[in-house]
Amino acid sequence: AHRALLTVVPDTAMEERERQAELARLKTIEGKLSDDDKRKIVDDALRLKAEQEAKQDLKTLPTLELSDIPMKFENVPSRDEQLKRAKVEFYPQPTNGITYLDIRTDFSALSIEQKDLLPLFARALTQSGAAGQDYAQIAARIAAVTGGLGAAPQVQSLAASEDYLQSFVLSGRALDRNAQPFIELLTDLVAKLEIEPRRLKEIIAEISTRLETSLAGLGFNFALLRAQSKLSSEGALNDRLQGVEMLHTMRRLAKQQDLKATIANLDEIRTQLFRSSSLRIIVTCEDAMVEPLERLLSKLIEAMPADAPGEEQGNATRPSPTETAPEARIVPVPVAFNVRFFKTVRFTHPDSPALLVLSNYLRDTFLHRELREKGGAYGGYAQAGVASATFYFGSYRDPNIVRTYDVFDQAMRWVTEQPIEDEHLKEAILGACGDVDPLESPDIKGRREATNRATGFTKQARESFKQRLLQVTKEDLRRVTKKYLQDGPAVQTTVAGPDLIEQARKERPGLFQLVSPI
Structure with a gap:
């Protein structure tokens, strides 16, 4: 047998060599320019600037009117069942013969150290052996009887209070005819998971490599x-x-030689998560599948560990916020990612609709032009987190840092000091309506309704919010801008290449109080 060994070594000087070559090429071109050529370049740049700042005639485009917006949300029918010790919610939908199933459980009582392991546990749950079968055999079963499995921890904001749910979700889908082997597979994973050190080391390496190469x-x-x-x-x-x-946690795990303690920790996490009394199972399926699935799910629930007599779940643990000092994180990229966050109000607060409209208005009328068209960033954003009581400005793959933070400041003055056109306000309201009432596939409808019920985003609350969106005025935009953005507390973080960060620190000393590598 013959074997070829290929060793790939990174060229650490390639980026600088390419930069110098580009500078040399530009210098050569500049040396060949006549005075007329230089004047033409300046004239073209001025014409481009004028074109970017010119008002567009949007009246030539078809548009919706506020009167076209439906005020009612669709009723999503459901059937709630108590199977053994678990709660099961069925959402009958026309799914074309596919069953969608979520197993949701609460992870709030886990220790902070255990919560740090949840991203690893989520991957190991669907990529390990179980019930006497190795990873390859389980992977073959997943491919044969499902359309895919996934698991993840989720932090879900509550609509009306400064609190949140801590949910771990195992999700999957399968053809109705495969419902029995599908649920048998899920049962093996949550009740009989077998994590081997060699396989876990592979999973850790895969996660770490993906993160490091995707910075x-x-x-x-x-x-x-x-x-x-x-x-x-x-x-x-x-x-x-x-x-x-999370990246730092994976780096620490990747350095461990002996994973026995980590495996024991993961098994303890599995036992705590999948107690039958804490399960909430969400099923979106054809109406005819409800009764067959009830029988199958009863067997899954029976396989789950029950709470011991007198045993109580631990108290919820919550990490404290990190330091508020503005910080920069260094990554090996030639661009910057800049974010400024503001604390605002929850979904049910009267000002929340105006903040959502404001984010659409700023993004479409100011930030896109200033950050993308003029500044060269791939994207410029304003986003209102009406669930999490936040508002942020952001730029994506940005060649600037100081200029971008100046644009964030200018954006606020753009609202409070410049006239707001009726058409722009209308478009912002229409965009906000689309944010709260997007088109959804049948499986998403069931899952979304289940989440809304758990977090307090009731149909009545959402319809009231949508009605208030249509009533947002220009003065509302100016008022919430001043109250929450100009006068409110703000925090900011930049992730960028070392050259950009060093340039920003020289240009504006004190912009970052903490600078460290990712």
Whole structure:
């Protein structure tokens, strides 16, 4: 047998070499320009600037009117059952012969250290052996009888209070004819999971490698979560589960040689999560499948461990918010991801609709032009988190840092000092209506309704919110901008390459109080 060994070594000087080559090429071109050529370049740049700042005639485009917006949300029928010790919610929908199933459980009583392991547990749950079968055999069963399985911890904001749910969700779908082997597979995973050290080491390596090689794509998400972690416990937990802290956890795990203690921890997490009394099973399926699925799910619930007599669930644990100091995180990319967060109000507060309209207005009338068209960023955002009581400005793959934070400041003055056109306000309201009432497939309808019920986003509350959206005025936009953005507390995080961060620190000393690598 013959074997070829290919060793790939990164060229650490390639980026600088390409940059110097580009500078040399530009210098060569500049040396060949005549005075007329230079004047033409300046004239073209001025014409481009004028074109970017010119008002567009939007009246030539077809548009909706506010009177076209339906005020009622669709009723999503449901059937609630108590099977053994677990609650099961059925949402009959025309699913074309597919059953969608979520097993939801509460992880709030886990310790902070155990919560840090949830992203790893989520991957191990669907990519390990179980019930005497190894990973390859379980993977073959998943491919044969399902359309895919996934698991993840979720932090879900409550509509009317400064609190949140901590839910772990195992999701899957299968053809109705495969319902029995599908649920038998889920039973084996949650009741008879077998994690081997060699397989776990592979999973850790896969997660770590994906994260390390995707920093350019994940930079905005890391900046977003890190900034939000400064405002609330909810944000801090999300950062531990999906952001910079999660990456640090995976790096620590990747260095471990002996994984026996980690495996024992993961098994304890599984036992605590999948107690039958804490299960909430969400099923979206054809109406005819409800009764057959009830019988199958009863067997799944029987296989779950029950609480011991007199045993009580532990108290919920919540991480504290991180330091509010503005920070920069260094990653090996030639761009920046800039985020500024503001603390606002929850969904049921009277000002919440105006904040959602404001985010649409700023994004469409100001930030897109200033950050993307003029600044060169791939994207410029304003987003109101009406569930999490937050509002943020953000830029994606941005060549600027200081200029972008100046644009964030200008955006607020754009609302309070410049006239707001009727057409722009209408478009912002229409966009906000689309945000709260998007088109959904049947499986999403069931899952969304289940989440709304658990978090207090009732049909009545959503219809009231939508009605208030249509009543938002120009003065409302100016008022909430001043109250929550200009006068309210703000935090910010930048994730960027070292050269951009160093340039920003020289240009504006004190912009960041903490600078460290991701």
